[in-house]
């Protein structure tokens with residue numbers, strides 16, 4: 001069974017979705033550890049309650065980004081994971097760290113990349129007046145919120161939406177597509193070849209890659 005390590009900084013609801021999928025028998029992975037750079041990350045308690053080993057590495061205790069990343073990598077590598085899963089890990093990662101995990105480091109971002117990398121994605125989507133918003137699971141490259149896309153889920157932006165309502169609609173999709181992407185990896189159906197995502201033939205169909213919500217909303 002493939003081993004994963006999850007990195008968080010806060011609430012940890014995506015991590016929770018991964019744990020729930022595992023517990024439901026839908027995600028055949030060993031969640032070897034959850035690591036946070038913040039001691040008060042609520043997700044640490046959730047992970048501990050699920051009997052998953054947790055670690056806290058305080059980025060403020062290190063002189064610079066490289067020093068922190070190298071300690072972080074040391075901690076991760078003790079678990080020998082097949083995949084490192086960023087789930088709301090609010091740190092910019094150094095090139096060396098990203099290179100070390102090439103092809104086995106994934107992230108979820110709350111927008112349809114390449115639109116809206118960075119912070120405050122929902123507010124920015126509202127300000128731009130986009131009609132469709134969503135989330136993206138992607139392999140990580142040294143550029144922020146960038147990299148080969150594994151799966152995206154789209155949601156409509158409705159009249160009357162505010163940042164909270166739109167964020168909640170996107171988050172529901174995040175909790176579906178992230179376990180799905182990790183499952184594909186765990187089942188050997190997802191690889192990165194020459195910078196391109198390769199999916200098993202049965203997955204590489206539009207129906208498997210686009211959120212059902214989009215169809216249900218009447219937007220095509």
Ligand code: GRF
Pocket residue numbers: 008009010011012013014015087088089108109110135171174
């Ligand atoms: C999510 O919106 C995720 O897309 C982004 O950070 C947020 C983390 O939420 N990277 P949670 O900690 O998983 O609840």
